Amino acid sequence: MLPMLDFHWLTIPLWQWTVGLLLSFTLLWYIGYRLSNAGIVDVAWGFSFPLLFWIEMLAGGLPLSPHAWVVGGLLTLAQGRLGWYLLLRFFHEHPQEDGRYSKFRCEWTSQYGSGIAEWCMWGLFLLQGALILVLMLPLWWASKNPEALSLFDWAALGIGLGGMALETIADTQLKFFKQEARKTSSPHSICQTGLWRWSRHPNYLGQWLLWVAYGLLAINHHNAWVFVYAPLLMGYFLTYMTGIKLTEDHMLATRGEPYRQYQERTAPFIPGLQWPNFTPKS
Numbered sequence: 047m048l049p050m051l052d053f054h055w056l057t058i059p060l061w062q063w064t065v066g067l068l069l070s071f072t073l074l075w076y077i078g079y080r081l082s083n084a085g086i087v088d089v090a091w092g093f094s095f096p097l098l099f100w101i102e103m104l105a106g107g108l109p110l111s112p113h114a115w116v117v118g119g120l121l122t123l124a125q126g127r128l129g130w131y132l133l134l135r136f137f138h139e140h141p142q143e144d145g146r147y148s149k150f151r152c153e154w155t156s157q158y159g160s161g162i163a164e165w166c167m168w169g170l171f172l173l174q175g176a177l178i179l180v181l182m183l184p185l186w187w188a189s190k191n192p193e194a195l196s197l198f199d200w201a202a203l204g205i206g207l208g209g210m211a212l213e214t215i216a217d218t219q220l221k222f223f224k225q226e227a228r229k230t231s232s233p234h235s236i237c238q239t240g241l242w243r244w245s246r247h248p249n250y251l252g253q254w255l256l257w258v259a260y261g262l263l264a265i266n267h268h269n270a271w272v273f274v275y276a277p278l279l280m281g282y283f284l285t286y287m288t289g290i291k292l293t294e295d296h297m298l299a300t301r302g303e304p305y306r307q308y309q310e311r312t313a314p315f316i317p318g319l320q321w322p323n324f325t326p327k328s
Contacts, residue, residue: 050270071174078167079164091178096129113190127214187267209255247315
């Protein structure tokens with residue numbers, strides 16, 4: 047077995063992390079159930095990564111390596127900002143539930159009934175918890191690198207900082223746009239200014255670049271190429287699972303033809319590249 051996959055380098059055993067996340071996200075699901083708002087899982091998504099990272103680091107009781115400070119610092123700044131942004135959005139929109147989760151709830155209720163639909167939502171919460179654990183492994187591994195920072199590491203850090211800046215600017219532009227739209231009684235208008243002129247989802251692109259950086263930092267520790275799955279898996283979820291695909295479906299349902307026209311003239315993810323193509327055929 048590859049040394050990075052025996053998990054003996056973890057201070058807290060993998061099975062304890064698994065049980066802990068299972069119980070935590072079950073509790074989180076129950077809170078969301080009582081609030082009738084599954085969007086609370088997005089808030090947990092933002093804050094979970096730095097929280098789990100520092101628990102593992104502090105549990106060891108040893109001085110942290112430069113890599114641990116780089117990974118932990120970038121993770122805390124980027125995911126902490128995202129968690130805070132999602133928390134404010136949750137409080138602002140509650141009790142209205144995020145359109146993605148409302149869509150899931152409606153579909154599951156129509157197919158299985160309301161009782162089974164809520165258990166399906168529990169499964170969705172557990173899936174997010176499992177995904178967090180899988181994505182934490184390369185972060186923990188990168189932090190265990192005892193070597194001094196190399197040029198490769200600094201380049202990865204630059205990519206991560208660029209991704210964080212891109213995501214922060216995109217979220218800020220969208221926030222101000224929504225505020226102005228509410229003032230002008232245009233809640234269903236479409237943000238097409240700033241970064242949103244070049245990409246329909248620049249915030250997701252920034253988040254993905256962060257995970258490219260994390261993956262590179264993990265790979266550079268003992269050539270752990272197996273951890274290339276981190277940016278690939280995150281890219282898949284951001285485009286086809288909980289990110290672009292669901293957002294595009296929701297925007298088409300609520301904005302209609304204006305959003306379809308926006309799709310035709312604006313790249314969905316990477317500027318200048320029509321991939322993934324979610325534009326419906328005329």
